[in-house]
Amino acid sequence: MSTDTATLPVGRYAYDQVDRTFLSQRVAQFREQVNRRIAGDLSEDEFKPLRLMNGLYLQLHAYMLRVAVPYGMMGSDQMRALAHIARTYDRDYGHFTTRQNVQFNWIRLEDTPDILEHLARVNMHAIQTSGNCIRNVTCDEFAGAAADELLDPRIHAEILRQWSTLHPEFSFLPRKFKIAISGSPHDRVAARFHDIGLVARPGPQGRPVFDVFVGGGLGRTPIIGVQLRDNLPEEDLLAYLEAIVRVYNAYGRRDNMYKARIKILVQALGVEQFREKVDAEFALMNRADYRLDPAIVDGIRARFGIPDLAAPADAAQKLAADRRADPAFDRWVRTNTHPHRNDGFICAVVSVKPDGGIPGDVTADQMDLIADLADGWSFGEIRVTHMQNVVLGHVRKDRLRDLWHKLVAAGLGTPNIGLVGDIIACPGLDYCALANARSIPIAQKLSARFADPELQERIGRLNINISGCINACGHHHAGHIGILGVDKRGEEFFQLTLGGSAGNDVAIGQIIGPALPEDETVDAIARLIDTYLVLRQGDEQFIDTYRRLGAASFKDAVYAPA
């Protein structure tokens, strides 16, 4: 077996020959399945679960291929492969998703085996990016870099990725199953809006322990997950997750796809009875078979490349001087960076949401440029965020201004991270067969309306989330301002929810009143924000003012005559 440890990719697991063998077999298997479909040996009904297990959806106008980016981490070589696919098989662009994946919206069925083969060359795939199985495990976008992190969750994210890959028992669950993992006390993964959310921290003997949340989710029935277990020892992580998913597989509803997620089972049984079932399964298991031995964890950890964080002693002073010299750069540093654990470094967030743009869309040329910038500034490492942006995790402070110049020149330097322009939107009726309304135009209009960076910064932290239907792919329930597209007698209307949050202060947004016509929605939100600016006290953010005053104070603004 080849070990090829010469150059390990920074921040993610390095495939070896066995992993590559697996991927090439998987591509061959899908090629054979596509051939059976094209020959008519498989009906569309039978082919559907097979293509979904390989990330291939049938959308409104074409097939969509969703490529897995495990825990949001990829290398510059992988980003270049995505650029190649965008150019060769799609319309010159791709789209970053809220599950930290990348999707292509204009794919032909007969091309997909070749696309998967191209991806396999850079150790990428589309396995389990859809279907009723365990989906891509998501992770903190500042993992392994953030100053506030207690431990790097990516090692365990990789262990869960491997464990869940073609899991023999859990590939035909009642419904999809999403796991997120964080190693920071500041929840940036929406742990309590996942089927399973894991929050890791150091425990006894330096080994991690996990708080396990279960039964959270958005969709048609938004529910905040409950804590099923605290201080789960690392060695029991897989056994305990097996127990949870077994209980779900056995008892989750299969008669109604809208009531099939684990959150519905947890609500129906009640958390105590659900926990009893999980504990009973856990007690019966031969735990030695599932024991996550420290040696196994350390073996996986050894396959991760570590960045050599060497910076000049005056890197921080150089950045401070650069900021004083250039107010526009200073603004971008305020909004688009995150503190790094090493004082000579900083995490830079590349906004993929230009003023008036489509959230998450990236052209092939931009992908190539991001790859080049990652090579030049961040050890070739790229992170896709659940906010549909990109993070370069380890940028030397004295070189940050050079990076910013390159980003600005490419239209990737918009200073709007966490602000009103940093909108999450689902693909909506422009692409999706399920949608009732177009999400993208609302996002574009809002983004253009609030383009002024000074205004955005004055408004402060404000998450706007837009979903084109009640399936809530734009996570509108979790937005400070949520926008839900609904159909009223063939017309597109938008319903506003206020007060949602996906972080430590997790909350589900509340509907403020009747849905608004498309052409009144943006004005209503502008009045809402104006009202907040008048009502805010001190350094309150929108969510603080809303929580202090409640919805009533904003209702008049939303429904005032135009």
Add this chain to the structure above:
Amino acid sequence: MPLLENGHIVDDAWVTVAGDDPIPATGAVIVPFARLEEGLARAGDAPLGVAIGPDVDVALLRPALPRLGLVAVTFTSFRDGRAFTQARALREHLSFTGEIRATGTPLPDQYEFMLRCGITTVQTERPEAVSVWQQAHEIISVAYQPSILHERVQGLGFRRFVS
């Protein structure tokens, strides 16, 4: 499709009793779960099997298992994965060592999953040639998690070779 074991066609020694049909007095028979008591009451020690639907809690079989040579699990649809959990629980929790047979309409592409959950034979109502099932059995040689087959670990993590 004929009865499949480890990717090969084998003779079927069992007779499946459908619905309310009389249970033969001799020979290896598979009775529906609802008629398990009747099957157990049969004179002599001829082999007995039971066919269960996906909603049956296999723990209910515990008292009868020492007398059972076969449990048939049912894929009422290939989408319904409960039979995987039933098979795995029969092996892991109930230490059942007899034949576990998949029936119904699973896809050939699920064959490897079945084997790794403890299913040993397959008798489907589907039209595929045996060769499609054999290919599905052989196409993927790597797995990433423990299974009841206890395959030997290969290097990193829980990774092992199958097939």
